[in-house]
Amino acid sequence: MTAPADNPLVTGRTAGSPLVRACRGERPATPPVWFMRQAGRSLPEYRAAREGIEMLDACLTPELAAELTLQPVRRHGVDAAVFFSDIVVPVALAGVDVRIVPGRGPVLGSPVRTPDDVAALPPLDPGALAPIVAGAAGAVAQLGTTPLIGFAGAPYTLASYLVEGGPSRDQLRARALMRTDPTTWAALLDWCADVSAAFLMAQVTGGASVVQLFDSWAGSLSVADYAGRVAPHSARTLTGVRALGVPVIHFGVGSGDLLAEMHRVGADVVGVDWRLPLDEASRRLGGAVPLQGNIDPALLAAPWPVLADHVEDVLRRGLAAPAHVVNLGHGVPPDTDPAVLTRVVELVHGWRSPVI
């Protein structure tokens, strides 16, 4: 890796892009907009390209991953690509038996619950990440000045899948382990932090200009548990990309009480879900932190005037923060009409702040 100041991946091609500028706390003339899960089932071209190919296979085929990454940029004109992958990809590449079951999510061959289970987790061979570097590089080669966002699962969310053996509503087993055996818990979260860190670094090596850490399940935690038993491991995940100067977006669902702690682990931008208006979120962060969000995905199914009013409300409230990356407050629902997403991008790009 080259040092931050010389790193062309970070300081070159995309430095003037609206996304990177907003992540640095600036307000470009046009607010940047992208959508979580924009590379996915909402697009017919995605469903065609994925036909008959399992999720993990698609993630590990660089040409396909690059193509799926580019599709929504071509179609919607969003201000960023997000790498097509899954948070469990580095877990699978480490040799853990995990499959991504359609309609359900990641499912483990056997859950990781005991000290021996954790001790037996294999280290991730950096060479195994070659398809990720290649996939990201393949997308970047076609993106011009549009940034690629790399992403990874935060240790708590990743560990929850490992302990529960799959998706779960309230992460009961993971939270029981956290409180029952803090040593095993810390070892598990460090393992998760290290595979996610390597996954992020592979995407940056391939040319990602920004990364997003997803802590989708963090909202099931009290502030005290998050701060004491999770945040240090999330910070560990980000050490490497921060040393390279790559801006970090940090997102969780139902995390309105955790925003300050989620900022503190080393985020430049805090993602907010649809529940909390951005002006209130900014207030909770002392008015000093760029925000991402938070169009309600439910309203993508509403008539255009209802959705447009809502998007404009989000844009106005986003002015309370020093900078704003426009996004949904959660992922694109699979049954979303893609034309609606394109229209949202047009609205955002045509919007001029009434204040600034």
Add this chain to the structure above:
Amino acid sequence: MTAPADNPLVTGRTAGSPLVRACRGERPATPPVWFMRQAGRSLPEYRAAREGIEMLDACLTPELAAELTLQPVRRHGVDAAVFFSDIVVPVALAGVDVRIVPGRGPVLGSPVRTPDDVAALPPLDPGALAPIVAGAAGAVAQLGTTPLIGFAGAPYTLASYLVEGGPSRDQLRARALMRTDPTTWAALLDWCADVSAAFLMAQVTGGASVVQLFDSWAGSLSVADYAGRVAPHSARTLTGVRALGVPVIHFGVGSGDLLAEMHRVGADVVGVDWRLPLDEASRRLGGAVPLQGNIDPALLAAPWPVLADHVEDVLRRGLAAPAHVVNLGHGVPPDTDPAVLTRVVELVHGWRSPVI
């Protein structure tokens, strides 16, 4: 119905019980404790009694519903029974095609999504609730001075099931309808309010001394949507029982930002999930509202010293509120060892506040 002051169901038998006193804002010598979903799959005697009997059939067989209601009182010595039933029972009794699918939850024969669907919702014939009155009365006849808690689903949670057609993660369709067609939404929520109100009233007629309104999905809403588009209908649900002087507990999951609004609809006690410490919850309510909660259900699977420390922490933080009904922060997980619940009851009953 007799007037509140003369109503023996409300002012008689259970008026001196720790639960009713705590609901009135008093601190009995021993804090009352019960568990959401205490009548259910965690008990072997429950699984035996339910063997081969569908959920809705069990709810509508008064002797069985009474027996299932009493089981956890006998076993654990909790301070209240909660009526064995389900929030969709009044929906089914109104004639809507709904089944409770094991491991999944309520599933509608056809979802309710259009103005015509809502207009076609049948009124609930009060006579159809006779098995509920009989089931509650059967339990009350054996409860002595231990109060029976009646319950119902709040209109938003009930409407979400109707609109989505079953359980859903984020209630996307329900929230889209809420914003798209406020008139249809209001009509739907009023229908839900009325069937839930009748369901509550049937349980009070059978002898319930306290009621709990469950708004399990309210946590998916912003404060503004909750206050403007949901709360008035929740208040409507409670009008009848409040006129009778029956204390009301109001509970939602992930509702830390909604506590004040949930109190305002007419609750005497606000239930808090496991995420928010009770002292912080009490602060958000101005220190003036009795609280219920909020033992983390995840810790029921932890070793006893870990759980006991946690329960004592909950008890201490509960002193910040004017009164405290001890409970979990969500329902009993089905795989809970019932002996652990009994031990929690013993701990709570043996606890003496270090302050008061």
